[in-house]
Amino acid sequence: MPGRLQRGHRQRHQAHHLDLQRPIQPALDPRLRTRTGAGHFTAPAPVLPGLPFRRSRAPHPTSATYTVSSEWPGGFGANVSVNNLGDPVNGWKLTWSFPAGQTVTQLWNGTYTQSGSQVTVGNVDYNSALSSGGSASSGFNGVFSGSNPVPSSFALNGSAGR
Structure with missing residues (x-):
């Protein structure tokens, strides 16, 4: 009917x-x-009423370019550029380890901390937003003893890049 x-x-x-x-x-x-x-x-993880749902995210795709712009006995100048290949990011930190004990002495277009060989470069207000496909660059001076090899890997906000 x-x-x-x-x-x-x-x-x-x-x-x-x-x-x-x-x-x-x-x-x-x-x-x-x-x-x-x-x-x-496969069974999905249960979502319980009243609890927030969080989506697991893949590591953030990024690449970094490290260039020694000048070198003199015991010192060097370098530029590092982070390239965002994933979703937009607001606020970033790029980390790497120096392989031969180099030390950053001065940096511009960012903030930095260094503990032993581990260096973290972070954004400043005017370059905190990285759009998809966007990039930001910082330059710095440093010192070394012996050799000055370039870092082999980088991470953006904790996710390894290439």
């Missing part, structure tokens, strides 16, 4: 809704499992 919901249709429709009054067992409930490419099933 037009305008009437058939009993069988209603029962099938209700079967697609979760009953929040009974415990959910994701591993057993086929409505909560997803199939992987290998034919295996």
Whole structure:
């Protein structure tokens, strides 16, 4: 009959809704499992009412360019540029380790801290926003003893780059 919901249709429709009054067992409930490419099933982590949902994020894609602009006996000048290859970032810190004990003595277009060989360069107000595809550069002077090799890896906000 037009305008009437058939009993069988209603029962099938209700079967697609979760009953929040009974415990959910994701591993057993086929409505909560997803199939992987290998034919295996995985169950999502449960989301409990009243608790915030947090999405797991992949490491932030970035690249950094480190260039020695000048060198003199025991000292050097360098530029470092961070390139954001992922989502926009507001506030950034670029970290690296000097391989031969170099020390930063002066930096511009950012802030810095150094503990042993570990260096952290952070933004200042005027370069804190890195759009997707955007970059920021800082220059600095440093000192070294012996050799002055360039750092081999960098991290933006704790995520390794390339």
